[in-house]
Amino acid sequence: MSANPQPPCSTNTPVLALCGFCDSGKTTLVEQLIPWLIGKGLKVAVVKHDAHGLILDKEGKDTDRFFKAGADVIGNGPGQRFTRKHQQDTTPLHMIVNKHAPFYDLILVEGHKQTPGPGKIWLKRDSNDNPPKEVGKTLLTLEFEDKRMDAVTAFIEQWLPEQWLKTPVYAGILFGGKSSRMNGTPKHLIKHQGQTWIENIVQAARTVTDNVVLLGAGDIPASLRELPILPDAPGVKGPMAGMRSAMNWNRSATWLFIACDLPCIEPEALEWLLSTRAPGVWATVPRLPDAKGVEPLLAHYDFRARYLLENLARPCDIADADKITTPAPPENIQSAWQNINTPDDLDRLSHPTPSSSSPLLSEQDV
DSSP: OOOOOOOOOOOOEEEEEOOOSSSSSSHHHHHHHHHHHTTTTTTEEEEEOTTTTTOSSSSTSSHHHHHTOOOEEEEEEEEEEEOOOOOOOOOOOHHHHHHHHGGGSEEEEOOTTOOOSSEEEESSSSSSSSOOOOGGOEEEEEESSSHHHHHHHHHHHHHHHHTTTTTTTEEEEEEEOOGGGGTTTOOOGGEEEEEHHHHHHHHHHHOOOOOOEEESSSSOGGGGSSSEEEETTOOTTTTTHHHHHHHHOOOTTEEEESOOOOTOOOOHHHHHHHHOOTOOOEEEEEOOTTOOOOTTTTEOOGGGGHHHTTSSSSSSGGGGGEEEEOOOOGGGGGGGGBOSHHHHHHHHHHSTTTTTTOOBBSSSSS
């Protein structure tokens, strides 16, 4: 088994800072942007920087009294929660973003004009109110009299999809199941058109990404032994064990998870899956025509889907979660989702007839 160090944890969450001096209209613009973004199906967080201190609670309320007595306070109410902590040192912005990245499509920042990292929009109070040198590069500068909401929404419409697609893409190949219906023969080592199934799948995956990882345990063809091999997550059964292992190994990547029993896979199917990436889409789990369920083992998962998967028993259950799309693939690539489970299926693959077809993807034997 390959020994591979865990890649550094980073975030690819789009972060946009609205900066300017006092009374430049930052709060007003953020307040206007929030319902517009939510209306587009996006989950949004706002990081507020206030050099004068924060007022989060009402003087004399129970929670305020507990805080002033020295305790950190977690307040719960219908549809809301807040946490108020005694913070000795200022937490860097990148650490705040990293912590909250898996839960949001976009993080807006009010202030932090001197903090490096986020893209910045500068709001001017008058024509001479240019950004100081320490602000660094700005993406957009707006006059006070500009139609700011129109300008910023037009900017976000173009900028946000571009940022979303900067997330690195990894392919995770799931292998090592019992292959009980194939009489115990490891399916990933069966040959088709001169190569093992797993070699065919890796070859297809490499056409859309250079980052291919093997997920499971078992013999591997010599040609693939340089690839990272991740063991299953402990205490987890079935393909979910490999998926969770991958998403914990690299927490800031888009993943294409591919079962090892898909010898008919073609690069066009993977290209189609990646074409569905868009702001607000946390996973694309195809649903084939006339199929009873979805196909989670040839699907796309954004890094934000990690926490969703951790709370599920089976990958197919993710179809009921928010932020998940279940489109039907185009007819010309639907054969990529056909798997081979039994010797009879294998015989039909090797000796196809016009009326033969393979069963659709099943989680059971992966």
